[in-house]
Amino acid sequence: MSGSADTASGEWRRTSPLGFLLGAVMNLRHLLLPMVAAFFGTSAERAALYVVPVVLVGVGLTFLLSWVAWRHFHYQIGDSDIRVQRGLLSRTVRSVPYERIHDVTLEQALIPRLFGMVEVKFETGAGGKDELKIQYVTDAEGAALRETVRARKSSKTDTSEAEGVPSEGGSRVLFAMDDRRLLTFGLFEFSLIVFAVLAGATQQFDFLLPFEPWDPEAWMDWLAGSGDWLQAFGFAAQAIGVLLALATLGLVGLVTGLSRTVLRDYRFTLEETPKGLRRRRGLLTRTDVVMPIRRVQALKVTTGIVRRRFGWHGLSVVSLAQDAGAGHHVVIPFARMDEIAPVVEVTGFELPSADLVWQRPSLRHRLDRAALAVVPLAGAAAAAPALNTYLGLGMTAPLMASFAPLLVAIVAGARGYYLWRHDRHAVDARHIYVRRGWLSPKLDIASRIKLQSVEIVRGPLARRRGYADVKLGVAGGTLELVGVPVEEAQQIRVAVLNSITSLDFSRLAG
Template identity: 25%
Template sequence: MPSETNRLHPLSAVTLALQRGLTGLSMPFFAVMILSTVFDGVDIDWLFMLSPIGFVVGVGYGIAYYYRFTYAITSRTFDVTSGVLSRRSREIPYRRIQNVDVSQGVLYRIFGLAVVSLETAGGGETEATLNFVSEAEAERLRAEIRRQTARVDGASSDERAAPAAGVDETTRHDRSRSDRGPTLLFELEPTELLVYALTSFRWGAAVFPIALVIFLTSADSGSGLVPAFVLEIARPIGGPASLDSATVSSLLILVAVTSLQWAVATYVASAIYTVANYYGFRLGRAGDDFVYERGLIQRYSGSIPVDKVQSVSITENPLQRLVGYAGLWVETAGYGPESSGGSQSAVPLAETDRSYRFAENLTGVETPRFQRPPTLARRRYLVRYSLIAAVVVAVAFGLAQVTGLERWYLAAAVFVAVPIAAHLKYVNLGYHVGDDHLVIRSGFWNRRTIVIPYYRIQTVSTRRSIFQRRLGLASLAVDTASSRTFSWGTPTVPDLELETARELHGSGRERLQSAVRERARSDETGLSVDFT
């Protein structure tokens, strides 16, 4: 099917011209500044001639890039052509498209503009970005790509299931839903958003207090390396009045107080980020796709084809478990906007029972009956954490020899936490081998329960470290096509008895082959988009 060639919004030409113009303006500046220090014949006055020329060339390049950038929707692919001096043409098959995401900043919303990103399977980065188009065009692209993807997938499954019979009325009715408005599945209530913000801790938010300290330090030249307010807060409890007159004990107090301030500032920044990022979160169903929207300042929306979902995860940290809440994530094989991985939050936070019920309805998995590794694994964790505690005591002793630190032996109190840590790690491990799914649970600080359909498993491997070989243990690693595994680590059942690991390895391979054959004969996606 031929398709009309489209260009970006005209304001893109203005933006590209300014961006390239500033680049062209700055390049002669840096070149002349560097060359003037090397060659005597290079005069600084050249800047007044070369910089305007660079600006004009950059503006011209930006405008040319705008006119040379086109995109089109065809019957089989989404085509993007770009480049001025070096042309690049990309044909993205609908079968590979995992997510279609639309983002809008504050200024974009004011001008009615949006950025459309296409994420594909196995991609380490966004495959195509349309920066930017009108809101109406963004919605049209998302709906049309979703329709074309459903058509291509439906035609493929129809050929496998009944090449001569055509599409039955029920199937046609289900696919026609993609042309209707989305059906709401979940909406994050203000109370749930507040609980999510107060029970989440995002390490990326640590950049904010660090940047604040750097700014205040540069603004207050009299405080040296540390802002004055940090010294003032630590002084009443034994901190130094200045770094020049500081003793070892006062410096340690300063470090402790500064760390506490950093943790509080990071927690506050994390809560603000969570509210801004997940404000107005809504998840809906459009045909066989999940559609979502969220965000206060930067508004995100997108669609996830259900047949691209690789696995489903339930996440909960200690605070969330204490108040009885958990989150639900769906993971695809593409690159998504969440944590640079192909992962989307289907339910950011809900009551734990509700999240588990969502996971069971979504995947069709039976309620898991978890089995734990043998108790020998707990002994292994006890030894591991004891070694870590010994290192902490050794470091304290070394500091005492160099700095004169008194009562270094108090660091031995860390051994009290060793059996507790070993026990908590052990009791939060578990696995369940179901008829159609493998369920793995692990982690204490961020406990993750992942449901993996057998037909989504890529490889099953048995791994043994030196210490595991001595104890007769092994770990079972289960790879899927989800990009999230690269950032969170491959889903693994750790420290099983060797015979159990080998049995699960063989069983997993057989179930994988059987599930793939069954799926090839079936027209089912394997997941339900109506999971409420």
């Protein structure tokens, strides 16, 4: 492993000299609209006086900057990596080992195409955010680059493709939702989002309404008015009115939930195919996604406040972010645990076994968290009547004022207790399990070997009280163990790192 000996082989190259002109032209496109606006927005003589010089300077600067960028952009095809160096004041040299390049794409926008230029993009596992690209080389050079990289890459590795093919030939249905299940699911997807949308729309278009929707006094008048009118009907009628309103609300929520669910998950089918998990769903737009099983990084078992009581759960997979926008796919929206278990098995993960040893977060962490929530609220509750008396705020119901924060404080306390009873994590030989949450608890299952990095973070409170957060890098998702005792955090890190370093990324990602 001689340090820099093997880098000397490829010399530093520049992109095509035409490249900087193209770069400037591409940047000028953004300036075009304001320029046109400036021309038409001013009179002829003013245009000649001010606008023309400003535009000329702008165009000149764009070309100058583009030239500087081009001048200081170099790339190098080395023996073991591609390097790109750029920047005049801040210099960055990026090195991408061939082993990490998944694919090379050539992109041609309209204007570069006229000049026979391409943009070369090197895709790595870094999930599309911070890729390496070489802007504007000639077609031939681009194609040559792609060939070189592919050749170097295949001579280095490629045991990965052969072993990735599962033995089975055909496909097998793992999970499907019939209409009955779909409707049940829809009922649990009760949603009042319509009202949020309405509120948003009201905010956007309030100038069209005949009254001020955001003026409380207008509402008061309005209510007082119709209140008088309602008063005439007596108490029973008012009660019926309230019930009717609630029923309408419920109905709207149910209909919204049902229709959204049916649109999204109609004829939901999950299959196991030689290429991976294949999911098809949807009524009007039917989507068809294939997730290679080797790409699955972690699993999430989800549930909801109400459906949990009836034993319904869902399953999502977290996969390398490359396949389709989000790196997080629902593979089972709504099912019993015994329907979920076989799918978990297919993905090569395991549900927590009965004899798994669960660990609690540190008690101090729970107490601190609860105290941070409860103490200020309780303080506010205690202070409200006192403030009222001494400052003479003239609150009509001082006890009410202290009642609200007190109630929230009690709820926060109860939540803290519940989380202490139920938040758990466990580390076994192959997986990490994290169960978190109060009303709709989630279970995360990550494979130790597929993690990317381990971080231990400690805030000021955590340092004094001896606990820490462990943040694990998952491709396409996040995983965090919160408030773990420090010694345990360090043990987990050592264990996880040993798993990670046993296998290189290139044999992992497929």
